[in-house]
Amino acid sequence: xxxxALRDTRRxxxxxxxxxxxxxxxxxxAASRIPKAQARVTGSKxxxxxxxxxxxxxxxxxAGGHALLERRDPNKVGVLVVASDRGLAGAYASNIIRMAxxxxxxxxxxxxxxxxYAVGKKAQGYFRYRGYRxxxxxxxxxDTPGYGDARAIARTLMAAYGDGxxxxxxxxxxxxxxxxxxxxxxxxILPITSPEMTEEESAAxxxxxxxxxxxDILARLLPMxxxxxxxxxxxxxxxxxxxxxxxxxxxxxxxxxxxxxxxRVQANRARQAEITTAITEIVGGAEALVGSDx
Numbered sequence: 001x002x003x004x005a006l007r008d009t010r011r012x013x014x015x016x017x018x019x020x021x022x023x024x025x026x027x028x029x030a031a032s033r034i035p036k037a038q039a040r041v042t043g044s045k046x047x048x049x050x051x052x053x054x055x056x057x058x059x060x061x062x063a064g065g066h067a068l069l070e071r072r073d074p075n076k077v078g079v080l081v082v083a084s085d086r087g088l089a090g091a092y093a094s095n096i097i098r099m100a101x102x103x104x105x106x107x108x109x110x111x112x113x114x115x116x117y118a119v120g121k122k123a124q125g126y127f128r129y130r131g132y133r134x135x136x137x138x139x140x141x142x143d144t145p146g147y148g149d150a151r152a153i154a155r156t157l158m159a160a161y162g163d164g165x166x167x168x169x170x171x172x173x174x175x176x177x178x179x180x181x182x183x184x185x186x187x188x189i190l191p192i193t194s195p196e197m198t199e200e201e202s203a204a205x206x207x208x209x210x211x212x213x214x215x216d217i218l219a220r221l222l223p224m225x226x227x228x229x230x231x232x233x234x235x236x237x238x239x240x241x242x243x244x245x246x247x248x249x250x251x252x253x254x255x256x257x258x259x260x261x262x263x264r265v266q267a268n269r270a271r272q273a274e275i276t277t278a279i280t281e282i283v284g285g286a287e288a289l290v291g292s293d294x
Contacts, residue, residue: 006270013263020256026088027249030242034179037239041176044235048228055221058214066215067162068222071191074168076113078135078160079104080153080189082173082237083123084142090251092174092244093122096184100172103186104132115166117157119234135160145238150231158226161190173233174240180247182240189229192222 081100083093100123104114115135118124124137136156141149160166169190175183 003270003274006267006274009263009267009270013260013267016256016260016263020253020260023249023252023256027246027253030246030249033242034239034246037235037242038176038179041232041235041239044228044232048225048232051221051225051228055218055225058218058221066219066222068158068190068192068226072167074112076115076166076168077107078115078117078157078166078169078190079107080117080157080169080171081119081123081127082142082171082233083118083120083126084237084241085121085139086143086245087122088248089241089245090248092182092241092248093120096172096174097123097126099184099186101127103170103172115160117153119153119237141234142238142241145231145234147227147231150234151227153234154223154227154230157190157230158223166190171230171233173237174244176236176239176243179243182243187229187233189226192225 079100081097083097087093104116107114114133116127116132117135118127118137120142121139124134124139127134138149138153157166157169161169168188171187171189173185173187175185177183
């Protein structure tokens with residue numbers, strides 16, 4: 001019969017093997033989602049770039065008096081934090097949350113009011129537990145964000161800015177660079193910094209006649225631009241989350257396999273020790289019987 005230590009080691013091996021199956025499955029799921037997330041990030045950029053080009057042309061035509069372009073003294077700052085709904089992605093969520101919290105503390109020390117807008121359960125739970133004021137939270141968005149999600153977030157921020165409840169909006173999200181590199185990033189969403197043409201773009205610019213007026217067109221384009229920026233942030237954060245989770249689950253699987261190897265060595269040694277002990281007892285008993293016969 002196996003000893004208690006050997007039975008315990010075998011139970012640990014089975015437990016770690018079960019865990020390794022789960023982490024391996026999660027790694028494969030995350031890996032399968034990365035190409036689609038990458039494609040969505042790449043596909044969203046031409047739309048945003050075209051919007052910027054049109055805004056440049058309309059701005060050059062004399063428009064530029066929209067409320068979203070108005071820069072005020074930022075006494076009340078909205079902070080948008082894009083984290084994740086689920087864990088098991090390494091330091092993905094904690095990195096961006098720590099970056100946002102550092103900025104929040106800095107703003108509070110300057111005597112500014114901070115209003116937090118959280119995307120994802122991780123951001124919501126972190127700031128709520130620490131007693132920060134959360135204006136609004138969006139859950140179930142980060143895995144596969146849709147344009148409707150970005151529109152809801154952008155309109156909430158623009159409404160608060162337009163009503164004067166906040167004077168500026170700073171966003172924190174994880175920028176997707178590659179499958180191995182994701183960078184926590186801070187950007188200012190509101191007020192919008194009007195894009196300006198370079199000298200080359202000004203020389204090549206075609207003059208248009210606008211109907212309705214350039215101001216009316218700009219009033220329609222700027223909210224769309226904010227929505228597109230938020231949507232691109234959500235897509236990049238989603239791709240970053242899947243990449244981070246794949247790496248974390250691969251590391252967990254590798255660690256589990258190494259632990260299984262170590263435990264098997266321990267089990268083999270314990271088994272060999274039991275066999276040696278059993279043989280020694282048999283030999284000792286046999287010698288005792290031979291001695292008694294003499």
